[in-house]
Amino acid sequence: MDRRPDGGLGDTGVFARRFDALGRAVEVGTASGRVISVSFPESPPADADGDHPLLDRIGEYLAGAEDDFADVEVAITVPTDQRAVLDAVRNVPYGESIDLARVTKMTAGLDHEDDADLDTARTALRSNPVPIVIPDHRISGAPGATPGPVADRLRDIEGVRDS
CATH class of the missing domain: 1.10.10.10 (Winged helix-like DNA-binding domain superfamily/Winged helix DNA-binding domain)
Known part of the structure; x- marks a missing residue:
């Protein structure tokens, strides 16, 4: 699978999709192509877009595809x-x-x-x-x-x- 250097995350926003493998949703926040948050709400927020390359990868991972997400750039603020x-x-x-x-x-x-x-x-x-x-x-x-x-x-x- 071809991926951009930023892990294919060119969008900014909140994206979420429900995954049966987890029995809940995965919500991803991105800014400038970097992941800033991942959470697991019971269901996707109504205003979240369900179409995002990282959510596709997470779906493949949950289906058994080996993925370490090492190429996904993060922008986190922690000490x-x-x-x-x-x-x-x-x-x-x-x-x-x-x-x-x-x-x-x-x-x-x-x-x-x-x-x-x-x-x-x-x-x-x-x-x-x-x-x-x-x-x-x-x-x-x-x-x-x-x-x-x-x-x-x-x-x-x-x-x-x-x-």
């Missing part, structure tokens, strides 16, 4: 230390799971034996503004921003086993 954690999480491969300590080890400037650094990692995962694109569902031992039932379904789709 620098939390951004570093989320950048590390983007490196967890499709179909794999790692624990919170490993994420902290993968994050420059954080110590996996320091409680404050582990809390920083937990906070980053809970505050993740773009779940799926930043796959917090692949991290065990710490809740992410992906709602529990959705995270469980994503792990099932990927065949992820907790580390």
Whole structure:
């Protein structure tokens, strides 16, 4: 599949579509071709457009196509230390799971034996503004921003086993 360098996300706006595989919708916010938010409402907002390349890719992913969304550009506003954690999480491969300590080890400037650094990692995962694109569902031992039932379904789709 050919994709633009920005992951095919040239639009700005709010886009949403219901996916039977999740039993709910996926809502994507974009600005200047970058993803700024992903959420999982029960149903798509009435004013959201259902036609977007990222929603197409998510649909393919939910149907079993392997996609790590690594080429999707994000524009998120989070503290620098939390951004570093989320950048590390983007490196967890499709179909794999790692624990919170490993994420902290993968994050420059954080110590996996320091409680404050582990809390920083937990906070980053809970505050993740773009779940799926930043796959917090692949991290065990710490809740992410992906709602529990959705995270469980994503792990099932990927065949992820907790580390």
